[in-house]
Amino acid sequence: MFARYTALAIVIAALAAFDSAAAQTANQPPDTMAARVEACTPCHGNKGEGTSDVYFPRLGGKPAGYLYNQLLAFRSGRRKYPPMNYLLEFLPDPYLEAMAEYFANEHPPLPPPAPSEVSKEVLAQGELLATRGDAGRNIPACVSCHGPGLTGMQPGIPGLLGLRANYISAQLGAWRYGTRTAKSPDCMQVVAGHLTEADVTAVAAWLATRAAPANPAPVPKGTYALPFGCGSQPN
């Protein structure tokens, strides 16, 4: 008799536990990264594909190490954009790493190249800087770090395709004015420091007209050597 009651009690307890577990999950947001980054997607797109705002960058498919470095820089204020500085202020490192991984593993297609608003001569000057640089003015070719296909390299160097001209020139400007800094030695600050206003316009315009490569994925770490050291890309 007593045994029967206990058995019944156990069944009821189990049922109750099951019930409340079910109720719990029904009333909880999905336990996914997608739900956790809903605060980001109005500006960066659901899969990190970017939005129509020309200053809001895409995130999808960029190297995870690069994205993580950016999140650390926004959290500490080394890279400034107040709405993002604010959102990230009290989030711990492992969580920022998980966010970076999440967007790195999304692969939305790159947007079609934008029609350019600058002259052929300017585009030609942009192409020259990107592919050859200008040794006389100490400007290394962008491809020497960002890769022959401009797709970047794991873990810390981003590709330069699929970005809009306004965004690229804003970032180069930010390095020149010190509102964006990367881990020391900050090689991009050196590069940007050698560029004139006209160089920035030219190279940004040319990059934005490039068609998406067949394989936009960043190449593996160590595929090629950098012309000089970058704190974001440990050897």
Add this chain to the structure above:
Amino acid sequence: MGSKLSIALLALAAFTTAAQAQDKTSDIIARGEYLARAGDCTACHTAPDGRLFAGGRAMPTPFGTLYTSNITPDPETGIGKWSADDFYKTMHSGRFPDGGLIYPAMPFASYTKVTRADSDAIFAYLRSIPPVNQRNRPHELRFPYDNRQLILGWRTLFFSEGEFKPDPKQSAEWNRGAYLVEGLGHCGMCHSPINALGGTSQSDAFKGGLIPMQNWYAPSLTSSREAGLGDWSIKDITDLLQTGVSARGVVYGPMAEVVHNSLQYLSDEDIRAMAVYLKGISEPSPPPPASSALPTTESSLLISLGKTVYDKHCASCHGLQGEGKPPHWPPLANNQSIEMQSAVNPIRMVLNGGYPPGTQGNPMPYGMPPFAGLLSDNEVAAVVSYIRTAWGNRGTPVSAREANELRSAPLN
């Protein structure tokens, strides 16, 4: 034989006391570290990306900018030459070792309640951290506030020196909570109305106030129309303080920092004691706030637009009936923090979005997107008016002008 044994015992005794002494020092340092967390010293004395406790953090005030001090044990630029007495004088009396007056931005008006033993433990801990040689940056205060003699007047009005005195009518737990909230926690520094002189008076303690320069409203911890916690369960209060989220609401803005840097590290017993005390000081609600300044027809138009905005942009997380999916997506129905007379916080939440702090108890919080770029002033005012008045909420509508003014509020 006998004497040999006693020598051996003596040696053993000496050995154990040495070990105990060492144990005691490391215990004291560990306790000091814990208490420094409870006092949230790092929030002010560590600059973003800076070395621990090396100071140099800018504190904007209505009178100019203060820069916090280096409190590492560096003898030249920190407090390496200080004695425990000097340190206690700072904590307890708000004075430098030479007797000079300290600006009340250093919360000595609360820390004065800290016991001598706890002050000594914090000092022992600060002596154990790596010294950093970094000179204090001079404050940039406008005339006449750059004259420290003015602090005397402030002290006469707002400072009463003295250690915490337990209330014998209350439980030990309540008293422990009171000690932490009124003392090291310096909760009153934000949660009390600040008058034009930058002071808070004893009788207004914990009555809530707008934090100058930051434009966040720190609600009253005593009124149940604001953040008074009289009808909260102890579990909801401890969840909120320790993890940043709870079934009743979440923390954000400056309160997220308090949970992130300080409260998440406190023991379950101490958090519980604070919860018991906070629940205890809650007073019966004052009468409902005066009705809105907006004409009725205008506010009903606003509220119907607000419902449209809400259903489209907010209901997916906060629920059609404002029920949310607590604790991660907080409920908005029956949520005191949006019904308060001051609408500053809900307006800023909508403009800026936010994440609760990542804590040991909630390491991967869910977030809310900022709507500043998506909604017009009118739509922000409308949706805030809607959530303040729908589902039985008893707040009042807000105007587009209020929404517009908060667009320029600083984000740090």
